Amino acid sequence: MQDNSSITADHKPADNKLSGRYEHLYSMLLDAIPSSVLLIDRNITVVSANRNFLEKGHRTIANTIGFQLEEVFPSVILDQMNILKRIFRVIETEEPVKGGRLTYRAPGVPIRIYYYSILPFRWQGQVEGVLLLMDDVTEQVRLSEEVQRVERHLASIVDSASDIILSLDRKGMILTWNRAAERVTGYSTEMARERFFTDFCIDEDVQEIQDILSRIDASERTQMKECLLLTSKEELIPVSWVFSPMRDSFNHLVGVVVVGRDLTEKRKFEIELQQSQKFAALGVMAGGIAHEIRNPLTICSSSAQFLMEEDGTPEFRLECAKKIHRGIQRTSAIIENLLKYSHPSQMTMNTLFDLVELLEETKALVTYHAKNHLVEFDTSFPEEPVMVMGVPTLLQQVFMNLFLNAIKAMPTGGRLGINIEVVHSDVRGQVTDTGCGISHRLIEKIFDPFYTTSTVGQGTGLGLSLCYSIVKQHQGSITVESV
Amino acid sequence: MNEKDAPILVVDDESDMCWILEKIICKEGFISMKALSGMEAIAMTENNIFGLAFLDAKLTDIDGLELARQLRNADASLPIVIVSGYYYQDDQYIKAALQSGLITAFVGKPFDHDDIVKVIANYKLRQAG
Numbered sequence: 001m002q003d004n005s006s007i008t009a010d011h012k013p014a015d016n017k018l019s020g021r022y023e024h025l026y027s028m029l030l031d032a033i034p035s036s037v038l039l040i041d042r043n044i045t046v047v048s049a050n051r052n053f054l055e056k057g058h059r060t061i062a063n064t065i066g067f068q069l070e071e072v073f074p075s076v077i078l079d080q081m082n083i084l085k086r087i088f089r090v091i092e093t094e095e096p097v098k099g100g101r102l103t104y105r106a107p108g109v110p111i112r113i114y115y116y117s118i119l120p121f122r123w124q125g126q127v128e129g130v131l132l133l134m135d136d137v138t139e140q141v142r143l144s145e146e147v148q149r150v151e152r153h154l155a156s157i158v159d160s161a162s163d164i165i166l167s168l169d170r171k172g173m174i175l176t177w178n179r180a181a182e183r184v185t186g187y188s189t190e191m192a193r194e195r196f197f198t199d200f201c202i203d204e205d206v207q208e209i210q211d212i213l214s215r216i217d218a219s220e221r222t223q224m225k226e227c228l229l230l231t232s233k234e235e236l237i238p239v240s241w242v243f244s245p246m247r248d249s250f251n252h253l254v255g256v257v258v259v260g261r262d263l264t265e266k267r268k269f270e271i272e273l274q275q276s277q278k279f280a281a282l283g284v285m286a287g288g289i290a291h292e293i294r295n296p297l298t299i300c301s302s303s304a305q306f307l308m309e310e311d312g313t314p315e316f317r318l319e320c321a322k323k324i325h326r327g328i329q330r331t332s333a334i335i336e337n338l339l340k341y342s343h344p345s346q347m348t349m350n351t352l353f354d355l356v357e358l359l360e361e362t363k364a365l366v367t368y369h370a371k372n373h374l375v376e377f378d379t380s381f382p383e384e385p386v387m388v389m390g391v392p393t394l395l396q397q398v399f400m401n402l403f404l405n406a407i408k409a410m411p412t413g414g415r416l417g418i419n420i421e422v423v424h425s426d427v428r429g430q431v432t433d434t435g436c437g438i439s440h441r442l443i444e445k446i447f448d449p450f451y452t453t454s455t456v457g458q459g460t461g462l463g464l465s466l467c468y469s470i471v472k473q474h475q476g477s478i479t480v481e482s483v
Numbered sequence: 484m485n486e487k488d489a490p491i492l493v494v495d496d497e498s499d500m501c502w503i504l505e506k507i508i509c510k511e512g513f514i515s516m517k518a519l520s521g522m523e524a525i526a527m528t529e530n531n532i533f534g535l536a537f538l539d540a541k542l543t544d545i546d547g548l549e550l551a552r553q554l555r556n557a558d559a560s561l562p563i564v565i566v567s568g569y570y571y572q573d574d575q576y577i578k579a580a581l582q583s584g585l586i587t588a589f590v591g592k593p594f595d596h597d598d599i600v601k602v603i604a605n606y607k608l609r610q611a612g
Contacts, residue, residue, distance in 0.1 A: 287569070291541065294568030294592045295497055301593035302503040323499060372541050372569060 041129035044069045090118045090130050112138045164260035172197050172213045186232030200230050220245040238263040281400050288368030296327035353392050354385035362396050366403045374413025381420050390474045398470050401463040402431040409435025438482040489534030490514040494524045496543050504537050511603045521545030528557050535606045540567030564602050568592035
């Protein structure tokens, strides 16, 4: 390609015919290009002007060629940009001026922006004049500014979001890291970029995250996961992640967009909800428990009254004393069970415990309530303890809810079945009732939050949705069937 | 058999409760019989005539007031007393039952033995007069 920093035209075509054709070719070129081209001699006279210049300036050959530059060029620009001075400079130094920018502003006329070059025109060793090239770059500049504006806007959206928004390449390396990510993790963008997403996950989750990223790479479908995020302060924050495939303009997969929501607040809310549910259940059972305490109290009271009477054999008096003692033990057991249940659960960590024992305790709490509603229990537990890993108070809450719901479904009494089965490494629990059942079209809704068939004040409708979430937390599943 | 000597029925699913009432009844000079469930109580009325019945309000198989209705169906003149830890004196169901005459008295748990003695005395009076 010819270097056009200084135009030399020493080449003399051998053939006149060819020379005529070259002239024609160049003339065509000059008139076809969208740039303005002026050839100016040492006296600043316009020797040649191309079509573009003439059209843009609404001029003709007749009123342009042979005239001074000041006469054909908008004086505003000449003055503003010191064009004349620069032209003289180029003639003198024989060095070109390239990449200058001039802005044409005139009232009532939309602003235009030009890039210009002034090149020395050499003919047979002499600089006869200069070539003034101008390109109208108004559109390009406008577009480029528009693009920058849009980019800034998008960047601002990502940065203003309260959720964590990251992008990863196909290998899981972090490409972008938004402000929320900095805030939640305590790591700045500089620290995060070029590390891997899995660097911020706990060891147990790394494999699964890598699997998720591979799956996106292979099938390009969105994936979700809840897991813990490591912060710079070595805290663990629960986050709900959504991984989405990221494509370029050719629709090829180029990486992964990761959006994360901090679940800390949600978890706090859930714990409070569980507590309030617990106490709602307690309210339901209170009557039954109060009643049941009264029986042993009555036996104690009457036994004491017998003892206070004059008559009575020593054997009888002993029997009375024993009954008082037993009565008090019974009452204590009821109260202890109640206390255990109503204690605020600080226990949120998983422990190993016997599910059967937990169910027996829960059943005991509900027995009084059940009896008041003429509900009998039908239990079927394995003989050995069934050890499970989980949070006992939470699982107790689940069964408590199921029991109370079952009893509510049997207003005139019935049978409440509790069945525990161990199938390989899974435990299967079943709570059945002989009550009114759930209609076919409503049964899908029962796990929805706030869905309830109870009247106002009788039930919040949160019980089953909480059960659902607790069971899920324990990596289990809960289903319902109405026959 | 003289109605005055008709046995008093005690119905409660807790045997210790029956034991208490039977002791008191015995001290007052009457014969008692006990049933540990509603079904048992109804079966016993088929073969016996009772002069008075003490019923627990919440039995395993039936509600006390419902049992009262059924016993009354069998014997319209049977006086019934509810002894209960579940209901309380001002309870609407108890009030309604007292007003309609379904039950003659209500005693809450735990109770003073005097309250039971009073009820039995009233029954004695009614029998005498």
